[in-house]
Amino acid sequence: MNTSLPNRSDQTVAIVGAGSIGVAFALVFARAGWQVRLQDPDAARLAAVPGEVAERAAALKTFDLLDESPQTVCERISTITALSDAVAEVPLVLECAPEKVEIKRELFAQLDSLTRPDTILASVSSALPVSFFAAELPGRSRCLIAHPGNPPYLIPVVEIVPAEFTAPAVAERAEQLFNEVGMAPVRVRREVEGFIFNRLQGAVLREAYCLVRDGVATVADIDRVMRDGLAPRWSVIGPFETVDLNTRGGIASHAQKMGPAYARMGKERGQDDPWTPELVAEVERQRRAALPLDEWSSRVSWRDRELMALARDRKKRASKN
Numbered sequence: 203m204n205t206s207l208p209n210r211s212d213q214t215v216a217i218v219g220a221g222s223i224g225v226a227f228a229l230v231f232a233r234a235g236w237q238v239r240l241q242d243p244d245a246a247r248l249a250a251v252p253g254e255v256a257e258r259a260a261a262l263k264t265f266d267l268l269d270e271s272p273q274t275v276c277e278r279i280s281t282i283t284a285l286s287d288a289v290a291e292v293p294l295v296l297e298c299a300p301e302k303v304e305i306k307r308e309l310f311a312q313l314d315s316l317t318r319p320d321t322i323l324a325s326v327s328s329a330l331p332v333s334f335f336a337a338e339l340p341g342r343s344r345c346l347i348a349h350p351g352n353p354p355y356l357i358p359v360v361e362i363v364p365a366e367f368t369a370p371a372v373a374e375r376a377e378q379l380f381n382e383v384g385m386a387p388v389r390v391r392r393e394v395e396g397f398i399f400n401r402l403q404g405a406v407l408r409e410a411y412c413l414v415r416d417g418v419a420t421v422a423d424i425d426r427v428m429r430d431g432l433a434p435r436w437s438v439i440g441p442f443e444t445v446d447l448n449t450r451g452g453i454a455s456h457a458q459k460m461g462p463a464y465a466r467m468g469k470e471r472g473q474d475d476p477w478t479p480e481l482v483a484e485v486e487r488q489r490r491a492a493l494p495l496d497e498w499s500s501r502v503s504w505r506d507r508e509l510m511a512l513a514r515d516r517k518k519r520a521s522k523n
Contacts, residue, residue, distance in 0.1 A: 213237060216289040218309065219298030220247050220281070223326055225254050226353040227296055232278040233268060233355065234383035239280050241288035248281040255279055262355065289317050294379055296348065297325045307335040314341040322376050324348035329400055331393040333365040343369040346376060347390075349397055354385065361397045363390040412471065438508040446489050447502050453489050457482040 213236045217224045220242035228238045228251075242248050259272035268275060282288040289295050295313055299305050306325060313323050314336075323345045325332055336345040346364045351357030360380050364373040377387040390397050396404060406428075413419045419427075435444050442453065449456035461477045468475060493501055 212293055214239065214292045216241060216292045216295045217298060218242075218285065218288065218295060218313070220244070220251050221298060223350070223352065223354070224296075224298035225251060225258070226355050227298065227326070227350070228255060228279050229258055229262070229275070229355045230385065231383055232275045233262070233270075235278070236383065237278050237280070239282050239288040239292070241282045241285055243283060243285075245283065248283065251279075251281050252276070258353075258355070267355075285312060286316050289313060289321070291318060292321060294322045294324065294376075297323070301328055301330060303330060303335050306330065310336045310339060310345065314339045314345075320344070322346070322372055322379070324376060326350060329396045331363065331365060331395060333367070333393060337365070337367065342367045344372050346373055347397065348376060348380065348387075349399060350385070351399065358384065358386040359399070360385045360387050361390050361399055362387045363393060363397055365393055409471070434509055434512055435505075437512065439505060442485065442489060443493075446493070447498070447505055450498075452486070452495055452498060454482060454486045457485075 215227075215231045215236055216239045217227050217231075218241050220240050224240060224242070228240050231238050240248075240251060255276050256272060259268065259275050262268045263272050295317060297306065297309060297313065299309055306327065310323060310325070317323065319341065321344065323336070323341070325335075325345075325347050326349055327347055328349060332345050332347050336342050339345065342365070346362060346368045349361040349363065351359050354360065362373055362376050362380070364370075373389065377389065380387040388398065394401070410424045413424060414421060439447070445456045445460075446453040449459065457477050461482070465476050
């Protein structure tokens with residue numbers, strides 16, 4: 203790893219916070235050829251970074267997920283104690299501090315004063331919208347959320363969540379930068395706590411906890427249903443396409459047949475969010491734009507082949523263990 207301060211570059215990112223997400227994001231950008239300034243006020247945390255980065259880079263190389271040597275990638279990452287040195291003259295700052303409004307509010311105030319006016323200030327907050335802690339800043343128009351899956355060097359989706367005060371060009375530029383480093387940005391179209399990722403995950407977890415509480419299933423049972431039941435399909439296609447392909451006639455047919463049962467299950471949990479005809483029509487419109495019904499059968503066959511390939515790979519791995 204590099205211990206000197208890189209020069210200004212349009213391909214230099216400052217990452218504020220050297221915890222697990224900060225280290226993971228350092229690998230994302232370094233793997234893409236960027237210089238990385240990884241900052242943390244804790245000297246002991248920074249001292250641990252080189253070993254953590256080297257270990258992860260070596261593992262990526264083992265699985266053919268690095269095009270260069272681990273050493274080359276690691277040399278692009280510099281560890282820096284001073285915040286002002288880390289964020290000077292960079293196009294993008296990723297804030298990876300703890301999930302506390304007070305900490306993020308104070309940190310973003312510093313970042314707003316220390317960075318050049320066109321620097322994008324992105325928080326990797328898991329649930330807190332940027333309006334919770336950046337709404338009063340003079341430079342609030344360049345602030346947004348960039349929430350990744352964990353770890354981002356293996357899970358490419360990153361949610362780009364602008365506030366109403368975020369300049370549209372800033373959100374567009376952020377999407378472009380994340381695309382350039384090999385990630386898959388998804389624009390969240392309206393600020394909502396938890397964004398998309400954790401709202402979907404939270405819905406599953408809430409029901410999972412209730413099933414354990416109600417004596418319906420054990421923790422191991424639920425994990426198995428997810429791992430060996432829902433997850434294989436969801437690793438190939440998402441929940442809307444899953445039910446679209448599960449029912450001849452597509453998602454409108456599925457909603458007609460299964461909607462009442464899902465509504466009853468929701469009411470049982472105190473949630474009354476019916477699939478109205480208008481909502482189903484909108485989902486159907488989007489699915490049919492993506493997949494006309496006359497292509498439904500061929501897409502089902504494609505799905506099955508993908509699941510066969512996944513089952514084959516799982517079988518091979520199981521035989522080696």
